[in-house]
Amino acid sequence: MNLFDLHCDTITELCRAGEDLVNRTFQLSIDRPDFDRYVQTFAIFVPDGCRGQAAVEYFDRNLAYFYAQMERYASRIAPVRSGCELGGVLDGGRIAAVLSVEGGAVLAGDLRRIALLKQQGVSLLTLTWNGVNELGSGQDENLPLTPFGREAVAELERQSIVTDVSHLSDRGFDDLVGIARGPFVATHSNSRAVCDVPRNLTDDQFREIVRRGGLVGINFYPLFLRKTDPDGAGFRDILNHVEHFLAIGGRDVLAIGSDFDGASMPRGVNSVEKIANLYDFMLHSISDQGIVDQIFFENAHRFYRERMTP
Numbered sequence: 498m499n500l501f502d503l504h505c506d507t508i509t510e511l512c513r514a515g516e517d518l519v520n521r522t523f524q525l526s527i528d529r530p531d532f533d534r535y536v537q538t539f540a541i542f543v544p545d546g547c548r549g550q551a552a553v554e555y556f557d558r559n560l561a562y563f564y565a566q567m568e569r570y571a572s573r574i575a576p577v578r579s580g581c582e583l584g585g586v587l588d589g590g591r592i593a594a595v596l597s598v599e600g601g602a603v604l605a606g607d608l609r610r611i612a613l614l615k616q617q618g619v620s621l622l623t624l625t626w627n628g629v630n631e632l633g634s635g636q637d638e639n640l641p642l643t644p645f646g647r648e649a650v651a652e653l654e655r656q657s658i659v660t661d662v663s664h665l666s667d668r669g670f671d672d673l674v675g676i677a678r679g680p681f682v683a684t685h686s687n688s689r690a691v692c693d694v695p696r697n698l699t700d701d702q703f704r705e706i707v708r709r710g711g712l713v714g715i716n717f718y719p720l721f722l723r724k725t726d727p728d729g730a731g732f733r734d735i736l737n738h739v740e741h742f743l744a745i746g747g748r749d750v751l752a753i754g755s756d757f758d759g760a761s762m763p764r765g766v767n768s769v770e771k772i773a774n775l776y777d778f779m780l781h782s783i784s785d786q787g788i789v790d791q792i793f794f795e796n797a798h799r800f801y802r803e804r805m806t807p
């Protein structure tokens with residue numbers, strides 16, 4: 498099977514712990530899976546409380562750690578900065594690593610930092626985490642985008658960095674719809690109709706992403722999968738979200754956004770190689786390999802090739 502995962506927090510955890518991409522500690526270790534083609538998005542998570550120059554220094558430290566890990570494991574994995582680099586890495590049998598940033602605090606209120614992020618190899622920016630930053634707010638407070646946030650969205654599009662709405666407030670989402678010209682993505686968000694938590698997408702939000710040709714990555718975090726007895730969450734709950742999204746036109750935008758090492762995971766998928774079992778379960782349940790392959794790889798792969806320009 499092939500996997501394109503739109504979100505994990507592994508690199509931030511590795512940096513904090515001084516651990517390696519090959520490890521026995523974390524949900525993601527690059528030696529465990531045996532996928533035919535594997536693209537993993539690594540988010541540098543910038544906490545809401547980390548602001549201004551402190552946010553810049555924090556990001557730089559994590560960025561250096563990311564590239565040091567890429568060097569250390571260069572025989573198995575390589576960073577990709579644009580769609581045209583993807584084929585070479587995958588054809589060579591290596592894992593392709595896409596870099597994202599989770600938290601617009603990374604900009605430290607300076608629009609010029611967006612062009613710098615592009616040079617540093619960042620492909621996606623999650624505008625907010627749960628709280629407030631210079632761009633707007635996450636789901637903790639339902640604030641609109643700030644004037645700076647609106648300018649940042651335009652600049653992200655100019656620099657071909659993809660805007661990620663996971664965590665963004667509903668008012669922020671509405672503002673984004675009014676100003677974004679192209680598609681945007683939700684790297685790790687589920688369906689609010691299936692599990693009613695603010696971190697999940699409403700059907701209208703999902704349809705807007707479909708209309709624009711974006712992506713939505715299914716998140717494995719039990720509290721976003723189901724409200725009752727989340728400890729019992731598993732493959733069936735993941736399937737419920739997938740089936741709901743498919744029923745409202747999501748075939749071409751659905752993807753995987755595991756959230757490995759950013760959250761606790763259901764036992765059945767608490768380690769990256771177990772995604773192969775989820776894939777088998779989906780094949781059995783949906784009985785259309787074309788759709789399952791789209792979700793696990795093809796949709797995100799197509800989007801990345803088309804939209805991530807150098």
Ligand SMILES: [Zn+2]
Pocket residue numbers: 599663664685759
């Ligand atoms: Zn997140």
